[in-house]
Amino acid sequence: MAHEHKLEIFRGLLKFKSNTQKIWGVLIFLTIVTVIEVVLGIIKPESLMVKVLGMKALNWIFIILTIVKAYYITWDFMHMRDETKGLRRMVVWTGIFLILYLIFILLQEGGYVFRVYDEGYIKRDF
Amino acid sequence: MSTTVVNAETETKTWDGGNQPLQASYGKMMxxxxxVSDAxxxxxxxxxYGFSRFKFIDAWPIADEVFTHFPFLHGVDAPMYYVAFMTFVLIMSSVTMVLAVDAGHHLNKSKVTIYMFLTILGGLIFVGSQAWEWNTFIKGDYGAVQTKxxxxxxxxxxxxxxxxLKDFVTSDDHAARAQHEDKNGLWFVSEGTLPTYSVDEVLHGLEAHENILVRTQTLTENGEKTVLSRAESLEQIKNNGKLVVEGANLHVNEYGSPLFADFFFFITGFHGFHVFSGVVINIIIFFNVILGTYERRGSYEMVEKVGLYWHFVDLVWVFVFTFFYLV
Structure with missing residues (x-):
């Protein structure tokens, strides 16, 4: 079986000459993302503390950057980019659908329990 | 009749194995x-964890204040640097793994060996770091009082x-109760290590030091913990203080909600177990590579399969890092 790799990342913006080169390129990208996360986590800029859709903007940035990292780990390190569409969809969409469903249900329920405490039906501050 | 036989034959070719509709071998697909299931x-x-956090959204511990240590730097406030280092080690070992897979495609035995070795090394550094992280977390550093x-x-x-606590509380040896041991008490009852101080001693220490205040878990508008006034502080300890807590375990946690410690132990522990088993599997494959098993087989696909597992462990850590340390 020939081992052909798709050597483009960022939708073809960056094309590498060999698979090894692509691996190092992705490493550099992932390192930059991690450094951004850590720096933001330490400075915690005031301007990013505003709430967007019920959560701090900073937390949205962290979550989005995490998903970006997860994408490049799966696509380039695990070679998902080179798999067939069928396998890719089976693995990715199954996971994403079930995880989103689970997160929605549990966070909704957690928020409800918080309101029960908060509105004083159950006393917790003693 | 003959046409049906012909049809049956082509059918057989499709269904009697060896056919790869997804262009991936059985092992890789599985x-x-x-x-997917592990994810x-x-x-x-x-x-x-998110559920519990949303349940106590106004009183959850702030990760920056919990994980502030770096090995060999005592007393230096270094939030997150060590976890960032651990993350980098894991990503790096993912890179060496994918390089091993790539060398395997070129049937380059010596390169696969070197890269597999580096991957194992990275995994061990990570597991060791996690053990250190657990140790600091369990020991704790400030101590706290738990209320009723x-x-x-x-x-x-x-x-x-x-x-x-040790900076303002003095222990009164005469008041201390001896720890119950099953060899000189009830043999079927055991008791953990007693706290260094009792709540009364903490109260005395607090009364003696005018400049010390109590901080509760409740978060203010700015996302900081609420600090009580001097009068309220004394009141709280006197009326509600029940237990002195030092460090964290599955029952109590000096950093805040015990659930935080429970989830920390459970999730990082489960992930650490994955890293550990990944290292063991990598070692097995490493020796197979050295012995030339895959060279004789003419395919290094086994390296690719454990590689998938190893990358997955890295992938999970990326999420654990975000939800435990950043958000």
Missing amino acids: MWFFI LTFSGFLAA GGNILQFVDTDGHRVA
Whole structure:
């Protein structure tokens, strides 16, 4: 079986000459993302503390950057980019659908329990 | 009749094995499906963590104040640097793994060996770091008082800096109770290590030091912990203080809600177990590579399969890092 790799990342913006080169390129990208996360986590800029859709903007940035990292780990390190569409969809969409469903249900329920405490039906501050 | 036979023959070719509609071998495909199910397990844990956090959204510990240590730097406030280092080690070992897979495609035995070795090394550094992280977390550094309602009261000076119990509480040896041991008490009852101080001693220490205040877990508008006034501080410890807590275990946690410690132990522990088993599998494959098993087989696909598992472990850590340390 020939081992052909798709050597483009960022939708073809960056094309590498060999698979090894692509691996190092992705490493550099992932390192930059991690450094951004850590720096933001330490400075915690005031301007990013505003709430967007019920959560701090900073937390949205962290979550989005995490998903970006997860994408490049799966696509380039695990070679998902080179798999067939069928396998890719089976693995990715199954996971994403079930995880989103689970997160929605549990966070909704957690928020409800918080309101029960908060509105004083159950006393917790003693 | 003959046409049906012909049809049956082509059917047989499709269904009697060896056919790869997804262009991936059986083993690789099953590794992917295992990864899907394992990803669901981990997201179950992380979502449960989210549930508990949303339940106590106004009193959850701030990760920056919990993980502030770096090996060999005592007393230096270094939030997150060590976890960032651990993350980098894991990503790096993922890179060496994918390089080993790539060398395997070129049937380059010596390169696969070197890269597999580096991957194992990275895995061991990571597991060791996690053990260190657990150790610091379990030991704790400031100590706190737990109330009757299970809330945690910490101590700060008037500038808002944390103060350790040992800095203002003096232990009264005569008042101390001996730890119950099963060899000289009830043999079927066991008791953990007693705290260094009793709540009364903490109260005396607090009364003697005018500049020390109590900090509760409740978060203010700015996302900082609420500091009580001097009068309220004494009141809280006197009326509600029940237990002195030092460090963290599955029952109590000086950093805040015990659930935080429970989830920390459970999720990082489960992930650490994955890293550990990944290292063991990598070692087995490493020796197979050295012995030339895959060279004789003419394919290094086995390296690719354990590689998938190893990358998955890295992938999970990326999420654990975000939800435990950043958000």
